Amino acid sequence: MRRLVILTGAGISAESGIPTFRDPGGVWEKYDLEQVATPEGFRRNPDLVHEFYNARRRDLLRVEPNAAHLALAELERSWPGEFLLVTQNVDDLHERAGSRRVIHIHGELLKVRCEVCGRVFRETGKIFTRTPCPFCGKPGGLRPHVVWFGETPFHLEEVYEALIRCELFVAIGTSGTVYPAAGFVEVARRAGAHCVELNLKPAENAHLFHEHRYGPATRVVPEWVREVLEESLSGSGKAL
Incomplete structure (x- = not known):
């Protein structure tokens, strides 16, 4: 074979x-997936979503x-x-x-995508709602390069x-x-x-x-x- x-x-x-998602004590017992892992949640409260993924990015860098x-x-x-x-x-x-x-x-947690210019780049630090894209310079267009519920x-x-x-x-x-x-x-x-x-x-x-x-x-x-x-x-x- x-x-x-x-x-x-x-x-x-x-x-x-790295915690699992659906097991007892997993991520979705601690967070509302509708708020932090859907396009609708991101549109409602991008600050909360960025806070969630900034924390996960930080935690990932601590493990091997x-x-x-x-x-x-x-x-x-x-x-x-x-x-x-x-x-x-x-x-x-x-x-x-x-x-x-x-x-x-x-998708990948250590990557960010700009919805204005479409560029994807590696990011190990924090991203905020008004962080400008390093390529097009536009603020407000960055999002985690991960697939949320409802996305392909x-x-x-x-x-x-x-x-x-x-x-x-x-x-x-x-x-x-x-x-x-x-x-x-x-x-x-x-x-x-x-x-x-x-x-x-x-x-x-x-x-x-x-x-x-x-x-x-x-x-x-x-x-x-x-x-x-x-x-x-x-x-x-x-x-x-």
């Missing part, structure tokens, strides 16, 4: 100290990639075929771990092209409830791919996977990566 697509969700970054992120970076370096890592996460822990072939379908995820055409060609699909740390990502396994399965779930507990769509491994991401992901690399390099043709 040479064509590999991996999907990661909040569960892979939780052990680095964990063993699961590092294992996937090693897998990418050693994989003897096509490799694509699709993440629902807006953090940059995959990149900091060394992953290069990464698609962020929900990024790069879906590229992702679906990879899914219909892949031979192995792996979902790591996902809830199986957020679409379109929750439907990726169905696309891959229809294309004939072997589908593997690596998760702390079964996702809502766990029944669609051929294989399941449950436990902390920092344990199950490195274990699976070691096995799949040994088998791929031995020429067995199996990636189970």
Whole structure:
């Protein structure tokens, strides 16, 4: 199995100290998503939205990639075929771990977009409602470069092209409830791919996977990566 697509969700970054969204104690128990994660909320109160994302940006810079992120970076370096890592996460822990072939379908927390000129740029500090765009100079047009509820995820055409060609699909740390990502396994399965779930507990769509491994991401992901690399390099043709 040479064509590999991996999907990661909040569960892979939780052990680095980034809270999940829907689990008990998660982000949406503490914040009203309608206020801070929708276009309507941003129009109503941009100051509140910027305050929320400034805090998340600050917290992200305080954490580090964990063993699961590092294992996937090693897998990418050693994989003897096509490799694509699709993440629902807006953090940059995959990149900091060394992953290069990464698609962020929900955007990136450390990037800001100007709705006046359309430029996207990296930002690790604070952004406020009247902060001018460093490119066009216009104030009031900056927003987090993330996909809010009601908006279309990024790069879906590229992702679906990879899914219909892949031979192995792996979902790591996902809830199986957020679409379109929750439907990726169905696309891959229809294309004939072997589908593997690596998760702390079964996702809502766990029944669609051929294989399941449950436990902390920092344990199950490195274990699976070691096995799949040994088998791929031995020429067995199996990636189970």
